[in-house]
Amino acid sequence: MDFLQPRSWAEALEAKAAHPGAVPIAGGTDVMVELNFDKHRPEALLDLNRVDDLAQWWTEDGRVRLGAGVSYSRVIDELGDTLPGLAMASRTVGSPQIRNRGTVGGNLGAASPAGDAHPALLAAEASVEVASTRGTRSIPIAEFYTGVKRNALEPDELVAAIWVTPPSGPQQFSKIGTRNAMVISVAAFGLALHPDRRTVGTGIGSAAPTPRRAPDAESFLAGELDWDGRRELADSVAREFGERVRAAASPIDDVRGTAAYRLHSLSVMARRALAWAWHDYQRAA
């Protein structure tokens, strides 16, 4: 097995083009588990830790460009005000040690339906910048996930960055698991209110083959919310929103939970996340 250690983004893309079977490794929090248990022996590892560009983030024309190699700890410390939904989700990742190493780009590369970053990215309508020696392209986040642990990357492509326009309204994230720390989600839900365009963003985690949005719930809620008057949210609206989020999921039974539990918990988390977000929106008036 080769160990490829590019020193620049251009070198990284050349290495991936020359070794399409190479597995990119950043924080190693997924890749090393596979190697330690000998589940997978790739032809090469492509270490991205030395590519400084990947560990940067900046704001450009009102959009955040989050380098694929920025750790969860840094998202929490540096982007809590700008991208609160993603920061909330990042706080629930693993443990301090895991958050120090794990990256949002790695979550996208692994494309697990249980990845904690996905619901927040879906709710914010992020896009993924991917690149190869052939060029760069942008993939809307909802089109990035193509199957269980599968994504839209071509074999010669790497995730360069995630672009997110900070939602103009409150964001929330809710995750349920067997305990409060060190837990893979049994189900998760992300919500963003976009009052500037009067739309709602959602993201469902661990309750379908891929992370996914709940479009019917989004359009229902966007039409029901009192965007200008910010009046109290009717309980019936919150419940209906929860039901429509539930209807968008298609979970399975597995070791972490049953499909029925996931569906129920999603409807509850969606209702609660909405109540929290609406409360924030009212207070911000």
Place this chain on the structure above:
Amino acid sequence: MRITTTVNGESRQVDDVWPGESLLYVLRERMGLPGSKNACEQGECGSCTVYLDNVPVCACLVAAGQAQDRDITTVEGLADGEDLHPVQQCFVEAGAVQCGFCTPGLIVAAHDLLAREPQPSDPEIREALAGNLCRCTGYEKILDAVRLAADRMATT
């Protein structure tokens, strides 16, 4: 492959490293530093916690090659010769060591917490140690040890 790193302040070089092996394996089996413990190999237990460029990480999840030219501090590097670091001394005094297997990882995690936050609240201690499992379930004494260390480090 050859790996050169700085470990506990000393430059170390090892040869014939398989690129897929972990930093933990390199430390324990190739450098003779068995303080960091090997248990879950999946980042769940925290027993292998070391500093990588001053950031606590699970050594089992760092590929050996990723440690090239990096600065590593293991639990062996915390004491000053024969004098235990106050965090280590307080674990002994508080009875926070039962079987001892989780202790090195907890010591490093607590050491990092107190470097960042010298007077942590109980929720901050719990959060900082959330990635370290003690299967003897001796958590109360471990919390006592961290509180004791915080107090002692504040007065010395």
